[in-house]
Amino acid sequence: MKDKNPTVLFQRIAFIGFGLIGSSLARVVRRQGLAGHIAVCARSRKTLDKARALRLADSVSLDAGEAASGADLVMICTPLSAYSEVAADIVPALETGCIVSDVGSVKVSVLRELGSVLPDGVHLVPGHPVAGTEHSGPEAGSAELFAGRWCILTPPQGTPPAVTERVAELWRRAAMNVEVMDPEHHDQVLAMTSHLPHLIAYSIVDTATDLEDYLKKEVVKFSAGGFRDFTRIAASDPVMWRDILLANKDAVLEVLSRFNEDLTVLQRAIRRGQGDKLEVAFTRTREIRRGVIDAKQD
Amino acid sequence: MKDKNPTVLFQRIAFIGFGLIGSSLARVVRRQGLAGHIAVCARSRKTLDKARALRLADSVSLDAGEAASGADLVMICTPLSAYSEVAADIVPALETGCIVSDVGSVKVSVLRELGSVLPDGVHLVPGHPVAGTEHSGPEAGSAELFAGRWCILTPPQGTPPAVTERVAELWRRAAMNVEVMDPEHHDQVLAMTSHLPHLIAYSIVDTATDLEDYLKKEVVKFSAGGFRDFTRIAASDPVMWRDILLANKDAVLEVLSRFNEDLTVLQRAIRRGQGDKLEVAFTRTREIRRGVIDAKQD
Known part of the structure; x- marks a missing residue:
């Protein structure tokens, strides 16, 4: 059984958006076997084909809800302006106990936008891996992108520490140092x-x-x-x-x-x-x- | 006889100032044997000791006039604010036919400052190798610093093309592309x-x-x-x-x-x-x- 495998941190990670950051994290997940299943959602068929070709996706979909369905971690990796649409798409599909996280570079707006719409029993742990290059797109990604850099998590008050810790552990596997911080x-x-x-x-x-x-x-x-x-x-x-x-x-x-x-x-x-x-x-x-x-x- | 050696471009090059750029050029000159003699002048004894230790100087002096004496190329590599003092020091020592050049990042002011004080028969060929790092000092220098970059020369009107060409050739030996340009x-x-x-x-x-x-x-x-x-x-x-x-x-x-x-x-x-x-x-x-x-x- 997969959940007995100590390297598996999540049964199903859904990447919503698959550019530089999302694909880099997927490389880490794939290489270390951190997820039982990697579901990738992107806006274009071309990006999904690339995710397949790079062997980073176990399933692909143009529909965020479909990708998020059954996931215990939904990682939003789109530009910030897509978040409200993504939220509307995934909310009906989210299961109790699921963690919704992201990699956006601004955190107050994320809490405002996602915090109010997620159903009870779904946890929000916004994150920001402070790493990147000037290149964009899934081919530009790299498992080494995060090494030695900081990842900042900004969970809302009341988030169980064990939940935050699960997301923190994922980023630590990407060789990041993790810090929890107030979003403001x-x-x-x-x-x-x-x-x-x-x-x-x-x-x-x-x-x-x-x-x-x-x-x-x-x-x-x-x-x-x-x-x-x-x-x-x-x-x-x-x-x-x-x-x-x-x-x-x-x-x-x-x-x-x-x-x-x-x-x-x-x-x-x-x-x-x-x-x-x-x-x-x-x-x-x-x-x-x-x-x-x-x-x-x- | 040294002047029969085809690699020798100048019999005596005097470096006035010996930081990142001066020492990098001296490395090129030394490595390729482009000068019969390298004279180094710096403001501090410490810098002169470093020039010696790096085997980049055949003679060292705290006196710019002494370094420039007998030189067929005087290369000013000090900050721009030192130029007028350097000029006053070297003018009495300059021999007919000598070329005075520099590596400063501004060129109109150099022509204004040096153009009027150099004696007849001494040529001025201001230059600017557009290369560098954030590091300073002679230890930070490198013979590869200039490779593939541009060096801009701004000789005053009336400078014999053969004179400009001698300076251009020196920079080409440092693997730079050379361009002649109006100082403004x-x-x-x-x-x-x-x-x-x-x-x-x-x-x-x-x-x-x-x-x-x-x-x-x-x-x-x-x-x-x-x-x-x-x-x-x-x-x-x-x-x-x-x-x-x-x-x-x-x-x-x-x-x-x-x-x-x-x-x-x-x-x-x-x-x-x-x-x-x-x-x-x-x-x-x-x-x-x-x-x-x-x-x-x-």
């Missing part, structure tokens, strides 16, 4: 570490896109001076990032205001030739870099 | 590809540095979401970047204004929940990324 706090921290950087990167590449053609060619040619790092970040999935910035609007606008103030101070120092102010600002930023290296997040 | 144009392009990205990266890390302590710790912990790429760029040498932003003030303020306008448009779209506008902006930035990859600058 998560959204504040990630606005700074992820959402603002992506917005800024998109914006600076956008500025270059608007340059006169003769300049634009050369911006690409000489991008090694720093710009190319921004183009990499700004190559991330546009729909996913549209959704993130809108779902975390308040926290993003707050850190963006701080950033604008700080940039204005530097701009003023450049205009006035105040080299000492620039040097002080550029020196103190090194402390954070050392922290990132010490925390092995580089 | 160089400064405009690099303001976009390098100076603005560094300013933005410093600014965003600066914003994080000012966060409340409990948030700052977590910003470091969860930096894998995008922020850590900015911390890397913002770990670059503070004095070097102070000098670049001041020396290229006009072009930097111009692209910064454009960036601010574009960011304000995105900010407004977020506040008003205009997802369509965000998606359009985030999609068109991918074109530039493809260009960077096609140009093999990634």
